[in-house]
Amino acid sequence: MPKDEIFVANDLNSSLETGTNIVFQQILTFDFKRFKMSEVLNITIVRSSQAINEKQKEKLGFKTHKNQVSNRYQNWLELNSKKNNDLFTKSLLDYLKSSDNITTYEKLPSSFQTFFALFVYEKDEVPIPLIKKLIHEKNCESFFKDSKNYTTLKNSLEDQLLASAITGIYVAKFDIQYALKVLELFKKLCESNIDKIENLNLEKYFDKPMILNIGNIILNPCDFDNSYDMTTPISSGSSSSNDSSYASKTFNTTKASNTCEKDETCYEPDFCCGRVKTYIADLFVIKDTTDCYRPSEISHIENIIESEVRLREHRHLQREELYTEDETETKKYNEKTHKSDENYSLNTEVERVIEQELSLNAGASYSQKSANGLMEFSTNADMSFNQSKSNASSQAIEKSKNIIDNAISKIEKNSRRLATKKFIDEVEETNKHSFGGETGAKSDISRQFYFVNQIKKAQAYNYGKRMMIDLFLPEPATLYKELMKREFEGKKPDEVKNYDCSKITTSNYLTEVSPYGISPVPVPSEKKPDTSITMTLSQTDVPNGENDYRFPIEIPVGYTATNIHLNQVHMNKKGHIRKHRIHIHYGSGLVFENRTNNNITDSEYDDGLSTTGAGEILVRVDQVKNFRAIVTITLKADEVDNSSWKNDICSLIQEKIKEQKQDYELALKSYHKDYEEFLYNEQERISRKYNRNPFVLSEVIKEQLKQAAISYLSCQFYDDNNSMINKVQPCCLPQMHFKNTDKNGDFIRFFEHAFEWKFLNYILYPYFWARKTIWRENIQEEGSSSFLFSSFLESGEARVTIAVRPGFEYFVEYFLQTKKTWGAIGMPPLVGDGFLSMFQELKENKDNFNKDRLGKVIHLTNAQPPLNDNQIVLNDNFDYYDYTDPLNPIFDQNAASVDRNREIIINCNTYKITAIEELNGVIVITLDRDFNEDKDYEYLWGTGSLFEGAPWKYTIPTSLIWMRENERCLPCEFPIKCV
Numbered sequence: 002m003p004k005d006e007i008f009v010a011n012d013l014n015s016s017l018e019t020g021t022n023i024v025f026q027q028i029l030t031f032d033f034k035r036f037k038m039s040e041v042l043n044i045t046i047v048r049s050s051q052a053i054n055e056k057q058k059e060k061l062g063f064k065t066h067k068n069q070v071s072n073r074y075q076n077w078l079e080l081n082s083k084k085n086n087d088l089f090t091k092s093l094l095d096y097l098k099s100s101d102n103i104t105t106y107e108k109l110p111s112s113f114q115t116f117f118a119l120f121v122y123e124k125d126e127v128p129i130p131l132i133k134k135l136i137h138e139k140n141c142e143s144f145f146k147d148s149k150n151y152t153t154l155k156n157s158l159e160d161q162l163l164a165s166a167i168t169g170i171y172v173a174k175f176d177i178q179y180a181l182k183v184l185e186l187f188k189k190l191c192e193s194n195i196d197k198i199e200n201l202n203l204e205k206y207f208d209k210p211m212i213l214n215i216g217n218i219i220l221n222p223c224d225f226d227n228s229y230d231m232t233t234p235i236s237s238g239s240s241s242s243n244d245s246s247y248a249s250k251t252f253n254t255t256k257a258s259n260t261c262e263k264d265e266t267c268y269e270p271d272f273c274c275g276r277v278k279t280y281i282a283d284l285f286v287i288k289d290t291t292d293c294y295r296p297s298e299i300s301h302i303e304n305i306i307e308s309e310v311r312l313r314e315h316r317h318l319q320r321e322e323l324y325t326e327d328e329t330e331t332k333k334y335n336e337k338t339h340k341s342d343e344n345y346s347l348n349t350e351v352e353r354v355i356e357q358e359l360s361l362n363a364g365a366s367y368s369q370k371s372a373n374g375l376m377e378f379s380t381n382a383d384m385s386f387n388q389s390k391s392n393a394s395s396q397a398i399e400k401s402k403n404i405i406d407n408a409i410s411k412i413e414k415n416s417r418r419l420a421t422k423k424f425i426d427e428v429e430e431t432n433k434h435s436f437g438g439e440t441g442a443k444s445d446i447s448r449q450f451y452f453v454n455q456i457k458k459a460q461a462y463n464y465g466k467r468m469m470i471d472l473f474l475p476e477p478a479t480l481y482k483e484l485m486k487r488e489f490e491g492k493k494p495d496e497v498k499n500y501d502c503s504k505i506t507t508s509n510y511l512t513e514v515s516p517y518g519i520s521p522v523p524v525p526s527e528k529k530p531d532t533s534i535t536m537t538l539s540q541t542d543v544p545n546g547e548n549d550y551r552f553p554i555e556i557p558v559g560y561t562a563t564n565i566h567l568n569q570v571h572m573n574k575k576g577h578i579r580k581h582r583i584h585i586h587y588g589s590g591l592v593f594e595n596r597t598n599n600n601i602t603d604s605e606y607d608d609g610l611s612t613t614g615a616g617e618i619l620v621r622v623d624q625v626k627n628f629r630a631i632v633t634i635t636l637k638a639d640e641v642d643n644s645s646w647k648n649d650i651c652s653l654i655q656e657k658i659k660e661q662k663q664d665y666e667l668a669l670k671s672y673h674k675d676y677e678e679f680l681y682n683e684q685e686r687i688s689r690k691y692n693r694n695p696f697v698l699s700e701v702i703k704e705q706l707k708q709a710a711i712s713y714l715s716c717q718f719y720d721d722n723n724s725m726i727n728k729v730q731p732c733c734l735p736q737m738h739f740k741n742t743d744k745n746g747d748f749i750r751f752f753e754h755a756f757e758w759k760f761l762n763y764i765l766y767p768y769f770w771a772r773k774t775i776w777r778e779n780i781q782e783e784g785s786s787s788f789l790f791s792s793f794l795e796s797g798e799a800r801v802t803i804a805v806r807p808g809f810e811y812f813v814e815y816f817l818q819t820k821k822t823w824g825a826i827g828m829p830p831l832v833g834d835g836f837l838s839m840f841q842e843l844k845e846n847k848d849n850f851n852k853d854r855l856g857k858v859i860h861l862t863n864a865q866p867p868l869n870d871n872q873i874v875l876n877d878n879f880d881y882y883d884y885t886d887p888l889n890p891i892f893d894q895n896a897a898s899v900d901r902n903r904e905i906i907i908n909c910n911t912y913k914i915t916a917i918e919e920l921n922g923v924i925v926i927t928l929d930r931d932f933n934e935d936k937d938y939e940y941l942w943g944t945g946s947l948f949e950g951a952p953w954k955y956t957i958p959t960s961l962i963w964m965r966e967n968e969r970c971l972p973c974e975f976p977i978k979c980v
Contacts, residue, residue, distance in 0.1 A: 062210040063182060065163070071156040074163070093164040097172050103157050105174050110154060112144040113187065120183045121175070132190065141191035155184060166213055178211045263774040274716035277470060277817050284467040284804045285949060286760050289459040292954055293973030296451035300962050303448045308441035453961035453971065458954050462904070462946035464760065464850070468805040468813065474709045476771045477799040481705050482782070485687060491675045494668040497661045502651035507643060510650055517657035525646045529559055529638040535568075538585075538620055539629040543575070547623040554587075555615050556636065562612040564635035567593050572628035581624035585632070588612045592632075684783065691785040691794070698790040705793075706763055706801050711752050716820060721745070750829055751822040754837040755809040759845055762802040770797030788957045808834035850945065851906050855880065857939040858907060860932045866920070870931040873907075875924040876939065881917060892919040904945030908934045913948055 066074055073096065080089035096102060103109065109117060116135055144150055158181050165171045186206065505513055507525045514522055538552050556562050565587050574581035585593040588610055622628055691698075712718055724745045729736035768779040785791045805813050812835050815824045823829050830836050844850075856878030861868060868874070875881075883893040897917035905912050905926070913929035934940060963971060 062212045063185060064212040064214055065159040065181070066214040069152050069156070071160055073160055074156070077163075090168070093168050094170070096160065097164050097168065097170055101157070102161055102172065103154075104172050109180075110144060110150055112150075113154065113184070116187050117180060117183050120179075120186075136190055141187075144187075145191060151184075151188060155181070158184070162211070163213060163215060167215070179207070181211065182207055182209075261774060263772075263778075270718055270720075272716065274820070275713050277472075277714060279468050279470055279805070279814065279817070281466060282469050284464040284469070284757075284760060286462050286464060286762070286946070287459055288462060289457045289955075291975045292456040292458040293975060294453050294455055294959075294961075294963075294971045295973070296963055296965065296971060297454045297958070298452050300450040300452050302450070303446075305442045305446040307444050310441045449965045451963045451965060453959050453963050455957045455959050456954055456973075457957060458952060460952040461949040463949045464804075464946045465807075467757075467807070468810045470714070470803045470805070472710055472713055472801045472803070474706065474713065474799045474801055475797070476775070477702075477706055477709060477765070477796055478794045479771075479775070480708070481701070482794065485690065487683060489676055489679050491672055491679070493672050494665055497658060497665045500651075500654050500658055502647070502654070505647050505650050514650065514654060517654055517661075519653050519657060523646055523649050523653075525643045526641045528641045531638050532560070532636045534634045534636060535631065536618070536634070537629070537631050538618060539627075540620075540622075541627045543622055543625050543627060547625070548621075550620045550622070552618045552620065553615070554618055554634070556613050556634075559639050560613070560636040561639060562588075562616075562634050563610055563637045565592055565610065566633040566635070568631040568633055570595065570628070570630045572622065573626040575624050575626045582622070583625060583628055583630075584619075584621040585630065586619040586621070587632075587634075588616065592618075593630075687783055691783055691790065692787070695787045695789070698785065698787045702763070702790065702793045703758070703761055706761060706799060707758055709799075710761075710801055710803060714817070715748075715752070747822055747827075747829060751812070751816070754829075754835075754842070755806055755813050755816075757804040757806050757845075759848070759850070760804050764800045765792045765796040766798040766800070768795045768797045784960075786960050788959065806837070808836075811835075851904070851943040852945075853941070853943045854878065856942075858926065858942045859939045860934070860936045862936050868925070869927070871928045873926050873928065873932055875926055875942075878924065881919075881924055892924075900944060903947050906943045906945060907932075907940050910934070911945070914944075 073092075077089060077092060080092060106114065106118075119131065119135065158177050161173060162177045162181070165173070165177070510525070511522065534554070536552065536554065538550070540548075540550055567585065570583065570585075570593065572581070572583050583593070583595055584591060618632070620628070620630065722745055724738055724742040726736050726738050728734065768776055771779060779795045779797070782791075782794045785794065812822070812824050816822055821827060823835070856876050858873045858875055860873050864874065879890070881893055881896050882890040883896075884890045900914055900917060903914050905914050905928070910933065912932075914926055915929050916927040918925055918927075
């Protein structure tokens with residue numbers, strides 16, 4: 002590429018940030034004359050490309066690297082000219098991550114930062130007075146005081162822009178192109194008269210593109226490895242151009258751990274466009290027809306001797322039966338007692354009375370404190386005797402009225418489930434092949450079975466000079482096979498998991514059993530609330546001043562006494578004895594002991610106290626006349642043992658799991674049966690698709706190759722075809738998106754019209770050119786009766802040649818350079834080059850590529866001299882005359898030679914022109930065979946392509962088998978004539 006050529010990298014920043022491919026366009030100058038009228042009547046005049054001078058280049062935009070370029074840039078040019086791509090690549094990448102590179106706004110010179118920030122925030126609407134103010138604030142003087150400031154900054158920004166454009170890696174946090182434009186504006190304003198900038202048009206100034214002067218550098222950003230480490234900075238003084246540790250990296254989409262497995266990772270699409278080159282060549286098309294079918298190798302031989310009967314019978318039976326039986330036996334036993342006690346129903350009283358004296362006073366009281374309230378009981382008796390001794394003890398358990406319900410429920414449940422599966426889905430296929438007849442062969446019989454080959458007759462045709470594109474497309478059938486697949490819609494049943502019964506608690510058991518549908522659910526026993534008993538222990542007269550008194554106590558079932566609290570003790574000593582005492586015992590311990598005080602309150606004992614059932618409180622007194630004590634016993638409810646309940650819950654769950662597993666096994670078998678049936682149906686469906694008419698299969702191959710070729714040429718994957726919106730209000734019906742319809746319509750029109758897809762030529766290469774991971778898949782692919790289609794399914798690579806339609810060459814070249822359709826105007830023309838009429842498109846769709854010619858042809862039976870049977874006369878046509886002298890036109894041998902050896906179509910029949918000559922002032926056309934149409938009748942005529950070379954025959958193997966019988970042969974006349 003000459004050094005003085007320049008390339009446009011317009012809107013480079015946004016392109017690189019979005020990851021889209023950058024195309025550097027060589028600047029070609031075109032003059033477009035556009036009339037100020039409706040777009041329908043636009044006329045575009047495209048002139049040939051012209052060289053442009055430096056002044057014209059300057060007007061186009063901002064050119065980088067004009068003068069005073071950096072040593073770094075010169076080194077890049079030198080490395081590239083020596084084709085040292087590895088070092089050149091490394092030098093670019095190292096610079097992008099070096100500390101010398103200006104990547105942030107803060108790295109800009111401070112005197113320029115203010116000016117640049119103004120335009121960043123205000124864009125092209127910066128007020129002129131504000132610009133003047135910044136210039137007057139000595140920013141110019143500060144920045145340009147050292148001339149190296151401007152040069153260094155400009156070189157750094159330009160080199161970074163170039164390196165980013167070539168590598169496709171953009172590291173700057175600001176718009177480099179915009180910074181360069183602001184820098185140039187800053188320089189011009191500082192050098193000019195600041196008072197003369199009133200007419201400064203900033204909008205037009207910033208609209209100019211940035212012209213990236215890349216000299217002789219010719220590289221594609223897609224050639225660079227974007228996985229290069231950009232995180233480790235390189236110091237400004239380091240030089241890494243000779244770093245031997247650098248090695249080019251390639252993106253590998255296969256798994257390194259096991260390259261024999263097909264990689265199912267879904268990657269991001271690759272938008273690095275392929276390189277497409279065009280060339281001019283003759284368009285050759287090979288047309289073939291079936292010539293005949295011929296037997297080839299023997300498949301097998303069947304021999305039957307005389308009187309022998311041979312019968313082959315094939316029988317296939319599949320039986321499936323499902324039988325399920327559920328049996329459940331339940332025994333239930335209930336026992337319930339009901340008991341109601343009135344107030345003080347559980348009272349125990351012991352009384353011992355010795356009457357000796359005239360007067361006696363005795364008393365007893367009892368109270369119980371619980372969560373439900375307080376109950377107190379008292380009794381009194383007055384007697385007149387000289388001496389008395391009384392010992393009384395009382396206990397009350399229930400308050401007011403107590404109802405006791407005792408229920409025993411016993412349920413015995415025996416369940417049995419029988420499941421037997423037999424498939425009744427009965428399929429019986431019986432094939433009988435009888436040889437020799439019912440009574441046996443009358444004589445020895447021998448039958449030979451042959452493989453059949455198809456013989457094709459081919460002829461090459463030349464359609465003239467075309468612009469051609471040659472592509473190599475990988476795995477041409479891969480997408481087609483993937484689209485042919487259908488997903489099985491059946492859902493595999495969820496496996497039933499075993500249950501861990503340790504998870505069951507009284508708080509979560511309902512949640513745990515809910516997935517299993519258990520009803521009714523056994524309820525756990527609940528723990529009783531803690532309570533207490535308050536007792537009054539009293540004796541009004543203690544004989545002899547000492548004695549032991551026992552007060553019985555009954556701890557209710559389900560409770561344990563854990564603490565005894567002495568609320569109050571009152572005693573009177575006997576006579577004038579100094580020492581008197583009282584001991585209170587409960588269980589195995591001493592609750593209270595006092596020797597001196599008459600009144601004691603608030604004493605507590607719980608040292609290891611744990612008493613249940615019936616017991617007594619012992620009060621021992623000495624030198625005491627009488628006493629009265631009030632105690633409270635704390636009752637702690639026993640922990641409830643729900644282990645039996647938990648086992649019952651677990652058993653119910655396990656029973657349900659067992660049933661679910663049986664259902665799961667049945668559902669799993671049904672799933673596998675449906676899946677096998679689906680696979681069988683899919684195989685049958687694909688087999689039908691693969692064994693259609695060979696012509697249909699041939700069109701499928703061309704369609705798939707066309708799809709891949711368009712994707713390669715256009716560098717897209719049909720992701721933007723969004724002309725239709727699936728649902729649109731108010732009725733939520735599919736509806737067009739007009740703007741996208743226009744855009745996609747132009748794109749589709751370009752690719753359908755610009756290339757002659759009917760003339761697509763291709764060659765299929767073997768399976769081993771595909772990814773190694775799919776070799777097995779391609780080899781084991783379902784076969785086709787068509788040898789060509791089987792080759793397509795197994796192919797690893799395809800070579801495709803595409804012809805550009807005459808008149809579309811400019812539009813195709815423009816698209817390949819810019820990826821924009823319909824040239825610089827961007828609109829399809831309505832006439833002339835680049836236009837294909839509906840009529841012509843319909844004709845070509847019906848395989849009519851012929852050119853209709855003027856005049857008519859006729860075979861005259863009375864012509865003089867007489868015409869041969871293969872000769873016709875051309876009337877009312879002047880194509881074969883030279884009218885240089887209009888008064889004396891002469892036969893044009895050159896015009897005639899152009900149509901010699903060309904197809905001529907008459908009355909839907911195709912002949913070959915072998916000669917065109919003038920006889921007695923009449924144009925006579927000689928055909929390759931006799932004229933089989935009506936004589937003395939004029940026919941319209943047309944011409945097609947040129948015959949290229951001699952016809953030939955070739956053989957295609959088929960899957961057909963032919964049994965030879967009585968010397969009869971396969972048909973060898975095509976088309977077959979029917980009587």
